[in-house]
Amino acid sequence: MKKTKRTDSQCDALIAGAGFAGLALAIALRQGLGETFSVSVADPALGRIARADDLRASAIAAAARRLFETIGVWRAVEGEAQPILDMAVTDSRLNDAVRPVFLTFAGEVEPGEAFAHMIENRLLQAVLIEKAREEGVTLCAAAVSDSDVGTERVAVRFADDGAAISARLLVAADGAHSIIREQADIRIFGWDYGQSGIVTTVAHERDHHGRAEEHFLPAGPFAILPLKGNRSSIVWTEDTHEAARIVALSDEEFHAELERRFGLHLGEIEVVGARRAYPLGLFVAREFVAERLALIGDAAHVIHPIAGQGLNLGLRDVAALAEAIADAARLGLDVGGADVLDRYQRWRRFDTMAMGLATDGLNRLFSNRSDVLRVVRDIGLGLVERAPALKGLFIREAAGLTGDVPKLLRGEAL
Numbered sequence: 001m002k003k004t005k006r007t008d009s010q011c012d013a014l015i016a017g018a019g020f021a022g023l024a025l026a027i028a029l030r031q032g033l034g035e036t037f038s039v040s041v042a043d044p045a046l047g048r049i050a051r052a053d054d055l056r057a058s059a060i061a062a063a064a065r066r067l068f069e070t071i072g073v074w075r076a077v078e079g080e081a082q083p084i085l086d087m088a089v090t091d092s093r094l095n096d097a098v099r100p101v102f103l104t105f106a107g108e109v110e111p112g113e114a115f116a117h118m119i120e121n122r123l124l125q126a127v128l129i130e131k132a133r134e135e136g137v138t139l140c141a142a143a144v145s146d147s148d149v150g151t152e153r154v155a156v157r158f159a160d161d162g163a164a165i166s167a168r169l170l171v172a173a174d175g176a177h178s179i180i181r182e183q184a185d186i187r188i189f190g191w192d193y194g195q196s197g198i199v200t201t202v203a204h205e206r207d208h209h210g211r212a213e214e215h216f217l218p219a220g221p222f223a224i225l226p227l228k229g230n231r232s233s234i235v236w237t238e239d240t241h242e243a244a245r246i247v248a249l250s251d252e253e254f255h256a257e258l259e260r261r262f263g264l265h266l267g268e269i270e271v272v273g274a275r276r277a278y279p280l281g282l283f284v285a286r287e288f289v290a291e292r293l294a295l296i297g298d299a300a301h302v303i304h305p306i307a308g309q310g311l312n313l314g315l316r317d318v319a320a321l322a323e324a325i326a327d328a329a330r331l332g333l334d335v336g337g338a339d340v341l342d343r344y345q346r347w348r349r350f351d352t353m354a355m356g357l358a359t360d361g362l363n364r365l366f367s368n369r370s371d372v373l374r375v376v377r378d379i380g381l382g383l384v385e386r387a388p389a390l391k392g393l394f395i396r397e398a399a400g401l402t403g404d405v406p407k408l409l410r411g412e413a414l
């Protein structure tokens with residue numbers, strides 16, 4: 001990292017990146033530690049309209065929803081969030097006339113609490129920005145360019161004007177291509193899948209009744225995720241070249257390809273959103289921390305969206321780091337000190353690796369054309385279908401309520 005010559009202002013925590021992870025952490029810290037704990041969030045995207053270009057919708061697991069509820073943002077989006085009431089899993093070839101359902105999940109994690117909700121990213125993002133402002137988080141529309149670690153503080157410089165700010169802790173929430181991670185020389189472990197996820201939104205004639213569908217096709221999972229109204233979000237995995245071809249098709253051709261996979265069980269369908277392909281990969285940072293630095297969210301890990309858990313994993317980082325910082329601050333300890341960072345890293349690395357490898361295994365098991373593997377996995381799905389206790393465990397796992405769950409994800413304030 002380069003040397004910084006001047007320090008224009010200072011704060012306790014500087015968060016680079018105003019995605020879901022960065023903003024949720026900023027809000028949680030202000031609420032937990034009060035006005036004397038100053039938090040700044042820097043992101044060049046803050047100068048643009050909130051995430052209008054993000055077409056995605058996210059499955060928010062029950063634990064992540066509890067975090068949003070606890071930091072006071074859920075109420076504002078609740079009316080737009082679609083609870084997932086059940087889920088059906090099929091395993092078939094593209095041209096199979098029928099797709100038998102091998103596995104279904106239904107039920108609540110607690111009475112009246114769905115195991116996940118679908119919400120459009122741009123809605124959640126706008127509410128988080130508004131809440132961060134309300135809580136007195138300083139928002140800077142600038143990119144962090146580099147940093148210089150001293151004994152008590154880290155000096156962070158912005159790309160546009162070279163101005164600097166010093167903080168006791170720098171949090172890298174700057175996404176999968178984190179330059180902060182790169183400059184701290186933290187290497188990553190992982191690989192590209194050679195697959196892309198095509199994302200779009202469709203309207204359909206009939207009600208989805210809150211049902212999510214995951215069709216395991218040979219090229220990868222094709223997910224139909226219910227949105228409010230007669231609409232669904234599509235995450236459609238294909239080999240990267242095929243995904244690029246499909247995205248470039250005319251509207252009529254795209255519709256025809258989509259309908260081959262979607263089917264007609266919800267009546268006529270119409271594509272109502274733009275389409276975009278996101279390249280898919282798996283990586284986990286070898287370290288989640290360095291001197292006065294913590295990585296959270298996609299800056300620390302990216303996983304396959306097969307189980308819709310990427311953001312949920314990032315929010316587990318948020319909850320764990322916020323709790324480690326708050327506990328230290330209340331004891332008068334250094335919030336950017338090694339003890340805080342070690343605690344955070346111990347809490348999060350193993351869990352992240354386990355989830356990364358589980359999604360990787362699922363993708364390998366299902367995204368292939370082997371008939372032998374198809375028989376094996378269908379027997380496996382059938383066994384799970386007939387084991388209510390195992391299903392219950394999967395639901396709690398998908399809801400993010402297993403393991404050493406930090407306070408915010410249990411719905412408790414810091």
Ligand SMILES: Cc1cc2nc3c(=O)[nH]c(=O)nc-3n(C[C@H](O)[C@H](O)[C@H](O)COP(=O)(O)OP(=O)(O)OC[C@H]3O[C@@H](n4cnc5c(N)ncnc54)[C@H](O)[C@@H]3O)c2cc1C
Pocket residue numbers: 016017018019020021022042043044045056057058059060142143144145173174175176178179197198199235278296297298299305308309310311312313314
């Ligand atoms: C197709 C697809 C579907 C998905 N579906 C789901 C799902 O259903 N459920 C789920 O849990 N997850 C899902 N995910 C994963 C989820 O979208 C991501 O994990 C999540 O958005 C990451 O949030 P983040 O805040 O860590 O990073 P990001 O959202 O990437 O935010 C990073 C921010 O950092 C900013 N930035 C970049 N560089 C700098 C810099 N130098 N200085 C300051 N700021 C900077 C960027 O402008 C950006 O705003 C999906 C992913 C894909 C690809």
